[in-house]
Amino acid sequence: MPTSAALAAPTRYDRVARALHWSIAALILAAFALGLTVDAFPKTWKYAVTELHKVIGVTILLLVLLRVAWRLGHPVGAAAELSGGMRRAAAAGHAGLYLLMLAVPAIGIAFSLLRGQGLDFGFAAIPPLMEAAARTVSRPVKEVHELAAYALIALAGLHALAALWHHLVLRDSVLRRMLPEH
Numbered sequence: 675m676p677t678s679a680a681l682a683a684p685t686r687y688d689r690v691a692r693a694l695h696w697s698i699a700a701l702i703l704a705a706f707a708l709g710l711t712v713d714a715f716p717k718t719w720k721y722a723v724t725e726l727h728k729v730i731g732v733t734i735l736l737l738v739l740l741r742v743a744w745r746l747g748h749p750v751g752a753a754a755e756l757s758g759g760m761r762r763a764a765a766a767g768h769a770g771l772y773l774l775m776l777a778v779p780a781i782g783i784a785f786s787l788l789r790g791q792g793l794d795f796g797f798a799a800i801p802p803l804m805e806a807a808a809r810t811v812s813r814p815v816k817e818v819h820e821l822a823a824y825a826l827i828a829l830a831g832l833h834a835l836a837a838l839w840h841h842l843v844l845r846d847s848v849l850r851r852m853l854p855e856h
């Protein structure tokens with residue numbers, strides 16, 4: 675039985691939710707691409723590329739926290755055409771995406787701290803908060819950061835395919851809910 679709040683919830687995402695969704699998606703792709711290719715850059719670039727990766731990653735974490743707070747304050751009803759099973763599948767997928775969007779940058783920060791690194795914005799810098807830990811400690815954290823990033827990209831890929839399938843095959847309102855109104 676839906677609650678009165680759920681009945682009153684709008685059936686599309688507002689401007690703030692849409693702006694956060696698309697900017698976070700673009701930043702995740704950028705952070706992933708930089709993380710994977712950091713070793714392909716000339717040695718003299720490696721520091722700058724790693725710091726850019728970290729600054730983008732920290733920005734993602736802050737935007738996701740803002741997004742969760744916004745989402746909790748602005749409920750959105752499920753698309754009207756969806757069956758109960760589809761609603762549950764979408765809710766589980768979205769919960770997994772939120773979890774990984776928080777976990778990947780948080781583990782990245784843990785790895786960076788364990789490596790004894792600070793954060794260099796170019797115009798300002800946060801100094802290292804601790805001495806570098808032994809590689810036997812930091813290495814597994816790097817592996818988990820990488821694996822969790824792959825899981826995030828794989829789930830986001832499935833999610834994007836599902837959105838396109840709704841739009842192009844089922845021809846329902848799901849993708850339009852996340853697009854500008856006109």
Ligand code: HEM
Pocket residue numbers: 702705706709710712713724727728729730731732734735775778779780782783784785786816817819820823824826
């Ligand atoms: C959603 C955000 C993020 C994504 C998708 C992401 C993804 C990745 C990927 C795919 C790698 C390559 C891993 C490997 O080759 O072993 C990587 C490396 C790394 N990440 Fe992230 N990351 C994110 C956020 C962060 C944050 C917030 C930090 C720290 C502040 C961070 C710090 C690092 C470091 C230090 C490396 C190693 C780079 C090197 O080889 O020198 N990451 N990341």
Ligand code: HEM
Pocket residue numbers: 695698699700702703745750753764768769771772775830833834835837838848849850851852
């Ligand atoms: C890294 C990439 C992405 C991530 C992490 C991501 C994450 C999310 C999350 C967590 C939600 C749930 C929003 C909420 O209810 O609070 C969502 C909704 C949505 N996303 Fe994405 N997304 C990504 C990329 C995409 C792409 C590429 C598309 C389109 C091709 C897309 C289409 C949608 C649509 C249509 C919704 C609304 C679904 C519904 O109302 O049931 N997303 N996304």
